[in-house]
Every structure is written in structure tokens, then in C-alpha cells.
Amino acid sequence: MKVRVLVVEDDPIISQDLKEILISNGFEVIGLAPNYQKALDLYLTHRPHVLLVDIKLAGPRDGIELVKEIKKRKDSVFPVIYLTANSDPKTVSRAFDTNPSSFLTKPFSEKNLIVSIQLALNKHNKWKNNDQLESDLFIKVKDGYMRMKPSEIMYLKADGSYCRIVSDKGSYLISHNLSACMENLSQTSLQRVHRSYVINTNRISKIDGNTVHIGEDQLPIGRNYKSDLFEKIHQIK
Numbered sequence: 001m002k003v004r005v006l007v008v009e010d011d012p013i014i015s016q017d018l019k020e021i022l023i024s025n026g027f028e029v030i031g032l033a034p035n036y037q038k039a040l041d042l043y044l045t046h047r048p049h050v051l052l053v054d055i056k057l058a059g060p061r062d063g064i065e066l067v068k069e070i071k072k073r074k075d076s077v078f079p080v081i082y083l084t085a086n087s088d089p090k091t092v093s094r095a096f097d098t099n100p101s102s103f104l105t106k107p108f109s110e111k112n113l114i115v116s117i118q119l120a121l122n123k124h125n126k127w128k129n130n131d132q133l134e135s136d137l138f139i140k141v142k143d144g145y146m147r148m149k150p151s152e153i154m155y156l157k158a159d160g161s162y163c164r165i166v167s168d169k170g171s172y173l174i175s176h177n178l179s180a181c182m183e184n185l186s187q188t189s190l191q192r193v194h195r196s197y198v199i200n201t202n203r204i205s206k207i208d209g210n211t212v213h214i215g216e217d218q219l220p221i222g223r224n225y226k227s228d229l230f231e232k233i234h235q236i237k
Contacts, residue, residue, distance in 0.1 A: 002026060002027060002028040002144045002145060003026075003027050003028065003049045003050060003117075003121065003138055003144075003145045004027075004028045004029075004030045004046060004047070004048040004049045004050070005022055005027050005028065005029055005030065005048055005049070005050045005051075005052060005117070006029075006030055006031055006033065006039065006042055006043060006046070006048040006050070006051050006052070007019060007022070007029060007031070007032050007033065007052050008033045008034075008039040008051065008052065008053040008054055008057065008063055008066065009032070009033075009034070009052070009054040009083065010034040010035065010054060010056070010057045010058040011054075012034070014054075014083075014106070015032045015034070016032070018032075018052065018113075019032060021110050021113060021114075025110075025114050026140070026141075026143060026144030026145055027117070027144070027145070028144075030042060030046040030048050031046065034057070034058050035057050035058050035059040035061075036057060036059055036060075036061040036062075036065065036066050036069075037059075039053075039057075039066050040066065040069065040070065043070055048078065049078060049079075049121070049138075050078060050079050050080075050081065050117055050120060050121065051067065051070075051078060051079070051080045051081070052081050052083060052117075053066060053067060053080060053081070053082055053083065054082075054083045054084065055082055055083070055084040055086065055091060055095060056084070056085075056086060063082065064082075064091075064094050064095050064097075064098060067080050067098045067100075068097075068098055071098065079100075079101040079102075079120035079121060080098065080099075080100045080101060081100065081101055081102045081103070081104060081116055081117065081120055082095050082100050082102070082103045082104070083104050083106060083108075084103060084104070084105060084106065085105065085106040101116075101119070101120035102116045102119070102120055104116055115175075118138075118140065118184075119184060121137075121138045121145075122137060122138070122184040122185060137149075137150065137185065139165065139172050139174070140172070140174065140175075141172065146169070148165075148167060148169060150185070150189070150200075151200075151202065152167045152168040152169060153165060153166075153167050153185070153190075153200050153203075154166045154167055154168065154199075154200055154203050154214050154215055154217070155197055155198060155199040155200060155203070155214050155217070155219060156178060156181055156182060156185075156190070156197065156198040156199075157178075157196060157197055158177070158178040158195070158196040158197070159173060161177055162174060162175060162176070162177070163176055163177060163178045163180070163181035163182075165181070166217070178196070178198060181198075182198050189201050189202045191228065191229055191232050192225055192228070193212055193219065193220075193221045193222065193225045193226075193229050194219065194220050194221060194222040194225060195222060197219050197220070199212060199214055199219065200214070201229075201232055201233055203215065204233070207221070207229075207233075210223075210226070212229075
């Protein structure tokens with residue numbers, strides 16, 4: 001399932017550029033809204049996963065007022081990324097009151113936009129409740145984003161400056177290093193056992209000396225990480 005994004009931007013050129021960037025990176029753009037009312041209508045109709053909202057909009061009500069209105073609704077749980085050319089303290093203070101995931105100052109690069117969305121989707125799990133659907137992760141794949149349950153993650157492996165997520169569904173390369181990947185996933189069952197490995201402790205089948213067994217894979221336990229691992233797992237001797 002693709003991540004649905006609502007773009008709220010009153011500049012038609014910027015709005016179209018955003019749409020093309022998002023589609024080329026595997027997102028689904030559910031609509032382009034130039035003003036408060038159009039954005040609210042699109043939100044209620046399509047229930048996007050992410051809102052990209054320009055703070056200054058055409059009309060009497062701005063993007064901050066839009067987000068405040070949507071968040072009054074009981075089922076409104078989503079990350080918000082504000083787009084702005086105006087970073088004055090008063091505007092920033094108003095925006096912070098809506099608990100946004102990020103700010104992007106115009107002009108911004110395609111890379112910064114996509115990374116901001118990826119981080120927003122994963123960090124969003126830190127303040128959600130424990131509902132299983134809400135805690136699912138979005139993993140970048142070739143043709144878009146795939147939903148993955150945290151329980152499906154077996155372990156993370158450092159792969160140069162990247163991180164490889166090994167799961168029941170397969171192996172996926174993520175454009176963050178191991179430490180950043182672990183922080184963004186923010187799952188309590190993840191535990192570092194080696195400078196190159198982070199494991200899901202719920203998937204351990206056996207610990208044998210300095211080796212931990214995850215499924216059919218055998219991973220090393222570093223000397224500096226062993227005591228932390230044994231503190232985390234429940235032992236019966």
C-alpha cells in the first residue's frame with residue numbers, strides 16, 4: 001500500500017513540482033489544495049497518511065489553522081510537515097502548538113523533502129498508542145512504500161553507511177546508518193548486540209556463548225554489548 005500524501009500549497013508551480021517529486025518516489029498524492037476549505041474537504045474524503053502544508057495560503061485562513069481544525073477530530077492521527085518561507089518567531093510558535101513532525105524552509109531539495117517524510121512516518125510511532133495498525137512501519141521499496149509490522153523485523157545489519165532490515169518479508173536496504181535506523185524505528189524490542197547488528201529480542205531462538213540465533217541466522221555478540229543484552233531478556237536458570 002502506498003503512503004497517501006495531501007499537498008496544501010497555494011503556489012501552483014510549487015504544488016505541481018511537489019506532486020511530481022512525490023509520485024516519482026513512490027507516494028500517492030491524493031490531491032493538491034490551494035486553500036483551507038479545499039484541503040479540509042480532501043482530508044475528510046481521502047484520509048491521507050501525511051500532510052504537507054504551506055503555512056501561508058490563499059484566503060483568510062492559513063495552514064496552521066487548517067491543521068488545528070483537523071486535529072480537533074477524534075480520528076485525526078497523522079504527521080504534519082510545514083512548508084514555509086516565513087520563519088519569524090511568532091509564526092513558528094503558532095506552528096509548534098500543532099505538534100508538527102518537521103519544517104521545510106523554501107526552497108528545499110528533493111532529498112530533504114523525502115527524508116523528512118520518511119522520518120516523520122517512523123517517528124510518528126513514538127507518540128501513538130499501542131494499536132497494532134498504528135504501530136506499523138513504512139519501509140521504502142522499489143515501487144513505493146511497504147507496510148511492515150515491528151514483529152516481522154528479525155534484525156538490522158550495518159551495510160556501509162546504510163542499514164539493512166532483515167525481516168520475514170525479505171531484506172531491505174535503508175538510506176540511514178545503523179544507529180539512525182534503530183532510533184527511527186524506536187521499537188522497545190530492538191537491542192544492539194554488536195557494532196554491526198541490532199536484533200529483535202522477541203525473535204531470539206537461542207544464545208550460545210557469543211552467538212545469538214535469529215531464525216536460521218547466527219549473529220555475533222560483541223563483548224561490550226553482552227551484559228546489556230542479558231539485562232534485557234528474561235532468564236530462568
